[in-house]
Amino acid sequence: MGNTGTIRSQSVRSDTTAAPRKHVMRTTLEKQVRKRTARLSEVNELLKKEIAERRQMEADLQDSHERLRYLSMHLQKIREDERTSLSRELHDEFGQSLTGMKLDVSWIKRRLTGNDGPIIERLDSILEALDRTIDTVQHMSARLRPVILDDFGLRDAAELAARDLKKRANISCNVISDPYNISLNDMVSTEAFRILQESLTNVMRHSRATEVTIILRKKKDILAMEIRDNGKGITKKELADPRSFGLTGMQERAHMLGGTLSIMGIRGKGTTVALNVPLRRANAQGKEE
Ligand SMILES: Nc1ncnc2c1ncn2[C@@H]1O[C@H](COP(=O)(O)OP(=O)(O)OP(=O)(O)O)[C@@H](O)[C@H]1O
Numbered sequence: 001m002g003n004t005g006t007i008r009s010q011s012v013r014s015d016t017t018a019a020p021r022k023h024v025m026r027t028t029l030e031k032q033v034r035k036r037t038a039r040l041s042e043v044n045e046l047l048k049k050e051i052a053e054r055r056q057m058e059a060d061l062q063d064s065h066e067r068l069r070y071l072s073m074h075l076q077k078i079r080e081d082e083r084t085s086l087s088r089e090l091h092d093e094f095g096q097s098l099t100g101m102k103l104d105v106s107w108i109k110r111r112l113t114g115n116d117g118p119i120i121e122r123l124d125s126i127l128e129a130l131d132r133t134i135d136t137v138q139h140m141s142a143r144l145r146p147v148i149l150d151d152f153g154l155r156d157a158a159e160l161a162a163r164d165l166k167k168r169a170n171i172s173c174n175v176i177s178d179p180y181n182i183s184l185n186d187m188v189s190t191e192a193f194r195i196l197q198e199s200l201t202n203v204m205r206h207s208r209a210t211e212v213t214i215i216l217r218k219k220k221d222i223l224a225m226e227i228r229d230n231g232k233g234i235t236k237k238e239l240a241d242p243r244s245f246g247l248t249g250m251q252e253r254a255h256m257l258g259g260t261l262s263i264m265g266i267r268g269k270g271t272t273v274a275l276n277v278p279l280r281r282a283n284a285q286g287k288e289e
């Protein structure tokens, strides 16, 4: 019993000292919490500032990205206009005066007799040189911008490019078009043709292909163009290389049309370049210009 009493009196004593200690502890704790909270809100403010700065940086980056895109579009357009006028000048001025010269030389040749052998030989070599020059002028003019693109459209221009590939690199090239005639606005046919031209130049320079198929399809409001070769196949590294300016240019052109471009290579099997353009959007973009 006595033992119990002693214990009770001790517990009462400890209760009386515990209350102020608890109070002290709570105040210290509260102080610590306040300090922590203050620190946390400082860190929070810093974070908010950092996030705001980063957002601003992202917006600036996006802005400069857009500006670069517009600049690239603008430069492409200037280049295209220059090419068109150069091509016309070459075709109309040079082409016609060279053809005129050829007719004159032939006219002179017809008036010569059997005794003018050496002169006839000279005239023949002039005629040959004129033929070669006319060929070169036509080729240069077509590379700058095929008149056929404006007069007949993408399918005929693709046929012409296919024949050129066969002639220059001995790579057989087949054009499939569904429907047979695809009508497109000027902007879409120009950009699609430039993508085709770059793809075929790449086939000629890098692929070691023997066959190429160009597929053109217009279904509902989508233009799809595919260029498939049976060469060595473009690698992932080449696709990701930022110095692949030809490929970047193709991507930019597709983007300008509001479309997409995918390039895929399978080792030893070949490369496929696929362009898809939603024509309603591309038409609207063309009108904005
Ligand atoms: N059809 C293809 N088959 C195999 N490799 C290809 C093909 N097309 C492109 N490549 C590879 O991708 C690379 C990048 O092509 P890209 O057109 O960007 O540059 P390029 O043709 O070398 O130079 P350019 O700037 O004159 O076009 C090429 O150097 C080539 O190695």
Ligand SMILES: [Mg+2]
Pocket: 198, 201, 202, 246, 247
């Ligand atoms: Mg290239």
